[in-house]
Amino acid sequence: MSAHRCERWGDLTVLPVMAAPAEYGVELQARIHPLMTGIGPVEAAVALSAALARLEAAERLPDLVVSLGSCGSATLEHAATYQVSSVSYRDMDCSPLGFETGVTPLLDLPAVLPLPCPIPGLPTARLSTGANVISGAVYQMIDADMVDMETWALVRAAQTFGVPLVALRGVSDGRAELKALEDWTSTLVHVDQTLATALDKLAAMITERGLDALETVEELENGPRPKSEAWR
Numbered sequence: 001m002s003a004h005r006c007e008r009w010g011d012l013t014v015l016p017v018m019a020a021p022a023e024y025g026v027e028l029q030a031r032i033h034p035l036m037t038g039i040g041p042v043e044a045a046v047a048l049s050a051a052l053a054r055l056e057a058a059e060r061l062p063d064l065v066v067s068l069g070s071c072g073s074a075t076l077e078h079a080a081t082y083q084v085s086s087v088s089y090r091d092m093d094c095s096p097l098g099f100e101t102g103v104t105p106l107l108d109l110p111a112v113l114p115l116p117c118p119i120p121g122l123p124t125a126r127l128s129t130g131a132n133v134i135s136g137a138v139y140q141m142i143d144a145d146m147v148d149m150e151t152w153a154l155v156r157a158a159q160t161f162g163v164p165l166v167a168l169r170g171v172s173d174g175r176a177e178l179k180a181l182e183d184w185t186s187t188l189v190h191v192d193q194t195l196a197t198a199l200d201k202l203a204a205m206i207t208e209r210g211l212d213a214l215e216t217v218e219e220l221e222n223g224p225r226p227k228s229e230a231w232r
Contacts, residue, residue: 016199017048027193064166067150076174080170083166122201147174
């Protein structure tokens with residue numbers, strides 16, 4: 001795979017980001033050359049932070065980061081793609097010290113971060129990020145519609161550089177217990193197709209409206225918040 005590149009959508013520069021080559025199918029290959037971070041929150045944070053630091057040093061920081069990939073869900077439609085309306089970090093639990101589960105101590109952020117959902121008509125869902133693969137009954141312990149291993153880390157890296165992030169996730173597994181790698185990869189060809197369709201719609205919205213297209217579910221219901229609050 002060639003090196004990643006930023007895309008130009010209208011007046012904006014966009015950095016697409018993915019975790020694993022297995023998720024990067026022929027449809028997405030025809031559209032983007034994403035930054036591949038590797039799997040898990042640590043690899044995601046390291047890779048995106050390093051890439052953004054290099055771009056900032058070259059005075060080429062992108063206007064938007066778009067995260068694409070697969071996710072698990074026991075309740076959502078399989079192979080369908082969803083806009084991530086919020087993300088939480090299920091690995092963080094300092095409740096014995098009196099902190100709310102999911103809240104990072106000494107960091108002025110809530111346990112759940114809202115994310116922009118700019119694509120009209122594309123369903124939204126809440127996401128939980130962690131370093132473990134979720135399967136079977138474990139879904140019942142997670143207060144989210146779907147799970148992945150990178151988005152929270154990517155959001156935090158993007159926030160550090162003041163860059164907004166949109167996340168799109170296609171459901172690859174979750175209806176049955178995972179027993180082999182193929183239980184994840186067998187659906188990815190269909191996820192690739194629905195992610196590509198969603199990406200086209202996102203590109204059209206950003207091209208037409210720029211960063212004004214970035215609206216969270218909360219904003220759609222309650223009116224816009226100041227951009228500094230919505231994107232940080």
